[in-house]
Amino acid sequence: MNDTDLDIILAIADNRLTGQAKQDALVRIAADPELGEELAAQILAMDELKSLQPALMTSDERATLRANLIEQLHLAPAVPAAAVEPQRRPWWQPALALASGFALLLAIIVVPGMLPSGDDSGSDVVAIAPESTTITRAATSAADAGAPQDDGNVLTVYDIAEEDVAEFFSSSPAPSTATVPPTTKSAPLPGAGASEDDSSADTVDDDPEAASTFAAEANPQDVDLLDEIPLTTIVRADVEACLDLLAQGLPPGTLIPVAATRTGSEVVVHFGVEVVDGMEYSVSIDLASCTMTPLNP
Amino acid sequence: MTDRADLDIELIDRYLSGDIEAFNILMEAHEDRVFAICLRMLRNREAALDATQDTFLTVFRKADRYKATAAFSTWLYRVTVNTCYDHLRKQKRKQADSLPETHDVPDPTSQDEFAAVEVRPEIEAALADLSPDFRAAIVLVDLQGMSLEQASDTLEAPIGTIKSRLFRARKQLSQSLGNLRPSSEHRIEDMGES
Numbered sequence: 001m002n003d004t005d006l007d008i009i010l011a012i013a014d015n016r017l018t019g020q021a022k023q024d025a026l027v028r029i030a031a032d033p034e035l036g037e038e039l040a041a042q043i044l045a046m047d048e049l050k051s052l053q054p055a056l057m058t059s060d061e062r063a064t065l066r067a068n069l070i071e072q073l074h075l076a077p078a079v080p081a082a083a084v085e086p087q088r089r090p091w092w093q094p095a096l097a098l099a100s101g102f103a104l105l106l107a108i109i110v111v112p113g114m115l116p117s118g119d120d121s122g123s124d125v126v127a128i129a130p131e132s133t134t135i136t137r138a139a140t141s142a143a144d145a146g147a148p149q150d151d152g153n154v155l156t157v158y159d160i161a162e163e164d165v166a167e168f169f170s171s172s173p174a175p176s177t178a179t180v181p182p183t184t185k186s187a188p189l190p191g192a193g194a195s196e197d198d199s200s201a202d203t204v205d206d207d208p209e210a211a212s213t214f215a216a217e218a219n220p221q222d223v224d225l226l227d228e229i230p231l232t233t234i235v236r237a238d239v240e241a242c243l244d245l246l247a248q249g250l251p252p253g254t255l256i257p258v259a260a261t262r263t264g265s266e267v268v269v270h271f272g273v274e275v276v277d278g279m280e281y282s283v284s285i286d287l288a289s290c291t292m293t294p295l296n297p
Numbered sequence: 298m299t300d301r302a303d304l305d306i307e308l309i310d311r312y313l314s315g316d317i318e319a320f321n322i323l324m325e326a327h328e329d330r331v332f333a334i335c336l337r338m339l340r341n342r343e344a345a346l347d348a349t350q351d352t353f354l355t356v357f358r359k360a361d362r363y364k365a366t367a368a369f370s371t372w373l374y375r376v377t378v379n380t381c382y383d384h385l386r387k388q389k390r391k392q393a394d395s396l397p398e399t400h401d402v403p404d405p406t407s408q409d410e411f412a413a414v415e416v417r418p419e420i421e422a423a424l425a426d427l428s429p430d431f432r433a434a435i436v437l438v439d440l441q442g443m444s445l446e447q448a449s450d451t452l453e454a455p456i457g458t459i460k461s462r463l464f465r466a467r468k469q470l471s472q473s474l475g476n477l478r479p480s481s482e483h484r485i486e487d488m489g490e491s
Contacts, residue, residue, distance in 0.1 A: 003457070006464050013467075038468065045467035048420050048474060049439045055333035061346055066324060068350055073357050075317050 005035055013042040095246045096292050102245045103290030106238070242290040301326070305369035309360050320357070327370065328353070330441060331377050337436040338381035340425055344388070352380045367450065374443075374451045378433050385429055423473035431466035438463055 008025045011017045017025055029035045057065065070076070284293050305326070311319035331352055336345035355376050356363075363372055424432055430452075437448040438459075445463075449456045 006460060010460055010464055038464075041471040042464065042467045044474070045435075045470040046439055048417075048423075048470070049435065052417060052420060052440065055336040055345075056329060057332050057346075057349075062328065065328065065346065065350055065353075066321075069324070069353050069357070070317075070320075072354055073320075075320060 001034070001038065005032075005038075009035060009039045009042060012039060013046060095248070098248070099242060099245050099290040099292060102241070103288070106241055106290060238287040238290070242287060245290065246292060299368070302368040302370065306365045309363055309369060312357070313360055324353070327373055331373065334374065334377050334436055334441060335381055335384075337424065337440055338378070338429070338432060339384055339388075340421055344384055348377075348380050348384045351384075352377045355380065371447065371450045374437070374441075375453065378437075378452060381433075382429055419474060420470075423470050426473050427466055427469060431462050431469065434459055434462040435466045435470070439467075 005028075008028055012022070012025050012029065029039055286293065305323065308319040308323050312323065328349065332345060332349045335348040335352070336342065339345050339348060352373070356373055363369065424435065427435065433452055434448060437443045437451060438445065443451065445456050445459050448463075449459045452459065454462075
C-alpha cells in the first residue's frame with residue numbers, strides 16, 4: 001500500500017473528507033478489497049478505543065497531586081506582610097527577654113540589700129556572699145583611689161577602640177592571676193581579656209590581700225576591660241550580672257565593654273558587639289532593667 | 298492562537314511572578330488530560346500518578362524557558378509523553394533486573410495489571426502490545442482527540458510519520474483484538490451514505 005492509499009484510508013476513517021473528495025476516496029477503496037479491509041480495521045480499532053472509560057483522577061489523587069506539587073515547587077499561599085516581619089527579628093531580642101526576666105529577679109534579691117537599713121545583717125546581702133563581700137572591699141579601695149562616685153551625673157565615659165584594647169593587653173607584663181575581679185568567676189568577659197580559667201579567680205578569693213583591692217588598682221596593667229570602667233561596686237555587680245546573662249548563647253568575644261555612663265538614676269554601659277558577620281554594633285545596657293538597646297540601626 | 302492558549306500564556310506569566318492562583322488554574326485546565334495520557338501510556342495507575350507529578354514538576358520548574366511560539370498545551374503534552382517514555386524505560390529496566398531468569402511471555406490479559414485502569418482489559422492488553430511510539434499516536438489522536446498536526450507538534454515528528462504510526466497502530470490493535478472482519482463492504486457503503 002502506498003502513501004496515497006494510506007492517506008485516503010486515514011482521511012475516510014477520521015472523517016476528514018467531504019463532498020466529491022469523499023466520494024472519490026470511497027470509490028477508490030471499494031475498488032480494492034485490500035484497502036477495504038484496511039479501512040475496516042482502522043474503524044474497528046477506533047470504535048474499540050472510544051468504548052474505553054475516560055481516565056480520571058479521584059478527588060483524593062487530585063488533592064495529593066496538588067499538595068505534592070505545591071510542596072516540591074515550594075509554593076505557599078500569600079503571607080500577609082505583617083506575618084513576615086518577625087523573620088527579621090534582631091539577634092539580641094532573645095537576650096533582651098532573658099535579661100528583662102533576670103532584672104526582675106535581681107531587683108528582688110539585690111535591691112533590698114542596697115537599701116539603707118539599721119540591720120546590717122540583711123539576709124539579702126548574706127545571700128549573695130561571697131561575691132558581695134569581695135566587691136565591698138574592692139569598692140572601698142576604688143573609692144580611696146579616687147574613682148568617680150555616684151553623684152547623679154555622668155560618671156565616666158571610656159571610648160576604647162578595639163585596637164587599643166589589644167595593645168593594652170599585649171603590653172601587660174604582669175600575670176593576670178591576681179587581678180581577676182571577684183565576680184568574673186561567674187561572668188568571664190569574652191574577648192575582653194577576662195580569664196576563663198576559674199583557678200585564677202579562686203586565687204583571688206583565697207588570698208585576702210589580693211582580694212582586698214579592686215583589680216584595677218592592685219595592678220592597673222592586669223585588668224579586664226570592665227575594670228577600666230570605674231563604677232560603684234553595686235553597679236559593677238549589676239553590669240557583670242547582666243553581662244553574664246547577655247553573653248549566654250553568644251559566641252565568645254561578642255560582648256566587649258567600651259564605655260559606661262550614668263545619668264541620674266539610669267546607668268548605661270556601652271558595649272561594642274562584634275557579631276559573626278564582622279559588623280560592629282553598639283548596644284547599651286540599662287542596668288535598671290537589665291535590658292539591652294541597640295545604639296546604631 | 299486559541300483563547301485557551303492565550304490564557305495559558307497569561308497564566309504562566311502570572312505563575313512566574315508568584316501567583317499561586319495561576320498555578321491552580323493551570324492545574325485544573327490540564328491535569329486530567331495529562332493524567333489520562335499517562336494512564337494510557339503506562340497502563341498502571343500508580344505509575345501514571347507519578348508520571349503526572351513528574352510532568353508538572355518539570356513544566357513548572359522550567360516555565361521560565363517556555364517560549365510562547367507554541368501553545369503551552371503542546372509543550373505540556375510533549376513533556377508528558379517524554380516523561381512517560383522515561384517511565385516506560387525505567388519499568389523495562391526494573392523488570393529486566395527483577396526477573397533475570399524468566400523468559401516467559403507475560404499474559405497480556407492479566408486482570409491484575411489492568412483492573413485498576415479499565416473495564417475492558419482486552420483493549421488495554423492490545424494497547425500494551427503496541428510500541429511506545431505507536432501507543433503515543435493512538436493515545437493522542439484517538440483517545441485525546443488531537444488533530445494530526447497537534448500530535449505532530451507534540452511528538453515532534455512529521456505528520457507523515459504520525460499518520461504512518463497511527464495507521465499501523467490501529468491495524469495492530471485490530472489484529473490483537475482478533476476482530477478483523479472479513480467483509481467491510483457494508484461499512485464502506487454506510488459511510489458513503491452518510
